[in-house]
Amino acid sequence: MLHLNEHGWGLGTLIAFIFVFLLAILLISVNAYKMGLTDGNISNVPITNPNDNKDFTNSTNKDNITYLELENKLVVAGSSYKQLYYNDLVVGDSVYVTDKQLSSVGFIDNLVINNIQCKGYVQIKNNGESFSYTPYLKCGDNYKTEGYIEDLS
Numbered sequence: 001m002l003h004l005n006e007h008g009w010g011l012g013t014l015i016a017f018i019f020v021f022l023l024a025i026l027l028i029s030v031n032a033y034k035m036g037l038t039d040g041n042i043s044n045v046p047i048t049n050p051n052d053n054k055d056f057t058n059s060t061n062k063d064n065i066t067y068l069e070l071e072n073k074l075v076v077a078g079s080s081y082k083q084l085y086y087n088d089l090v091v092g093d094s095v096y097v098t099d100k101q102l103s104s105v106g107f108i109d110n111l112v113i114n115n116i117q118c119k120g121y122v123q124i125k126n127n128g129e130s131f132s133y134t135p136y137l138k139c140g141d142n143y144k145t146e147g148y149i150e151d152l153s
Helices: 011-034 061-085 099-104
Strands: 094-098 116-126 131-139
Touching: 061 094, 061 099, 061 116, 061 131, 094 099, 099 116
Parallel strands: none
Antiparallel strands: 094 116, 116 131
């Protein structure tokens, strides 16, 4: 008579592993939905700002808010531009979109603060799971985002 090896894993162990795997998939899906990763909403877009550690003690609080608002306008416009022109950007690649490009398609107005014409661009990078938008702005001699590259604007 044939004797089976009863020291290995059986059907009960297989079913337990499948149950644990499906439970993990369910938890990941629920958390992804809660974080807004599955609804196409750009409200949870990570915005990186190279000025997070910058000292603004030489300018007024009103100017700080305005510079940051202009940088945020670049991010919002860059996000719209990406959806229209760079939605298939390869993972790990990045592209720079200037304020002139954003203005030419109507995504942003002139960047002006205290009657000073500003110029800038936004770096759009595909991080795999999401896109990051890093704004760069230069307003005359008064303000320049750290890492701003003159040749790009």
